[in-house]
Amino acid sequence: MKTIDKPVKKCKIKRFDFVKKPRYFSPMRHIAYLAGKIVLRKADVTIRRVNMEGLKPPYFILANHASIYDMATSMLVNYPHRTYNVVALDGLYDFTEPLMRSIGTIAKRKFIKDLALLKSMKFVVTKCKDAILMMYPEAKYSLQGATSYLPPTLGKLAKFLGVPVVSCHLNGCYVNAPQWHKILNKRAKIEAIVTQTCTADDVKNLSEEELQKKIVDHFVYDDFKWQKENNVVIDVPYRAQGLNRILYKCPRCGVAHKMEGEGIRLTCKACGKVWEMTPLGELKALEGETEFSHIPDWFDWEKADVERRVREGTYRFEDEVKVKTMPNARHMYRHPNGRLIHDNTGFRFIGHVYDEDVDLHFDSKIQDGVHIEYPIKNNDYTDCVILYTQDESYYLMPVNARDVITEISLATDAIYAFRNEKK
Known part of the structure; x- marks a missing residue:
């Protein structure tokens, strides 16, 4: 795929066909599984299944979105069934449209109303053989490796699809390939916890609000907390590289956009304070108080500051x-x-x-x-x-x-x- 630099008339542009029904070329499930095994060949992957006894497709999986490891891990989790993933259009651009369509990908543009998407999802769970429908409801990578915004319509969507709902917590995918530098730790420790959240009877008998609550209550995660509790050591020399992309404001002096993450250290260029990121994913100030040892706590402090400015009308x-x-x-x-x-x-x-x-x-x-x-x-x-x-x-x-x-x-x-x- 390439970028075209010369001017092009709008009338010459071919638009993507989102209406085309998803199809899965059956042999590709074995190839997808092999691809997942290759990506994770040096990783320690554990899959735990909870309340999944006797559950057969079709069903609807909701997974947290952490890093490029998500897709590879899900290929192992769902094999040998056919998994139809809801994927942003750039995913098809990166891996080519023919390849992604052959594994049942349902393409979409994010954060817009999409009737074609709903029709394709319903088609998968009602017409496709041995089908698992999988979606990342946060609709974007978690920036801080912990639960982020979930749309209030998941219960309504579950009711519309009419099949059991399964949650898939992918622990370790974020801390082993964090958003701030996207460098893969090939010797990753990853744990996938697959849980039937809403049974077929739940989907049939519970209200949309009750389904929403069950889904949200089961969708709580914190990759840094999991890392510490499970003593997952990530002793790579670049672990804080680019950390300034998410921790952009200094809690000591309050200056924003002057942070610098290099090697294993995060430094404020405004006041000079330095924090070191430990192999267990915690931050420690080299001098003075450690304002936030837990990265999601620092992130939440930034979030609260932005929310305050929004309410005051000063954000721009x-x-x-x-x-x-x-x-x-x-x-x-x-x-x-x-x-x-x-x-x-x-x-x-x-x-x-x-x-x-x-x-x-x-x-x-x-x-x-x-x-x-x-x-x-x-x-x-x-x-x-x-x-x-x-x-x-x-x-x-x-x-x-x-x-x-x-x-x-x-x-x-x-x-x-x-x-x-x-x-």
């Missing part, structure tokens, strides 16, 4: 952005730099795309999350905010601002919650 982001688009799973297109603004009203993107001026607004009242990516190839190895419409994915990469996309993600969640509060 604006910067020049590099622009790429992904209309389908074959090509990305590069466009002239544009401008991204984010405040309590939502996102505004001003640019020149497919040889046309655009001025798009994404209303925060319906924008219940935003997908961000730390440096990978698709976003030119720099931080990126991705906004979606029905026909397009906009990859917007801040030019001047540093370590801001985590804050933007937190603000998006906070603004949505604030604007949808019952008065």
Whole structure:
């Protein structure tokens, strides 16, 4: 897959077909299993099943989304059944559309209303043989390795699908390939706990609200807590590399976007304070008080600060952005730099795309999350905010601002919650 740099007319762009029914080429389940085994060949993987006796497909799995290890582990968990995964369009771009369609992938763009997705999911559980439907309900990687936002419609979705609901907790996937540097620890220790959360009778007899509560109550995890409790030592020399991407604000001096994660240390360039990340995933100040030893606690402190600014009406982001688009799973297109603004009203993107001026607004009242990516190839190895419409994915990469996309993600969640509060 490649990026096209020359200008292209909008009428020449072929859009992705989200309506096409998912199909699974049966021999691919064995190949997918083998691929998972290869990726995890040096890892210590344990699979525990709870209340799964006698359960046969079709059923609906909800899994936490931690890292690239998720998919490989799920291939082992669900084998020899056929697993139809709900996957963002960029997943098909990365691994090619023909390959991903052959293993039953259901593609979607994130954080938009998607009737075609619901139809495809219902098709899988009612018409497809030996089918497991799998989805990551957080709709994005957990930034801090712990439970994040879950949509309030999971109970309604379970009722609509009409099949048992299973939770899959993937412990160790995050700490062995954390979002802040995405480097795989190949000798990972991973534990998958697969639990039938809602039986067929539950789905039939319980209300949507009762199903929602059961699902949410079973969807609690904290990878750093699991690491410490299970004495999982990750003694790699790069474990704090890029940690500033999620821990962007100093708890000592309060200055944001001046943190630097290098090797095993996190340093505030504003006040000079240094923390060291231990092989058990904890932080320890080299001098003075350790404000937060538990990384998710530091992250939650940043989250509370963003929520306060949202309520006060003082949160705002604006910067020049590099622009790429992904209309389908074959090509990305590069466009002239544009401008991204984010405040309590939502996102505004001003640019020149497919040889046309655009001025798009994404209303925060319906924008219940935003997908961000730390440096990978698709976003030119720099931080990126991705906004979606029905026909397009906009990859917007801040030019001047540093370590801001985590804050933007937190603000998006906070603004949505604030604007949808019952008065």
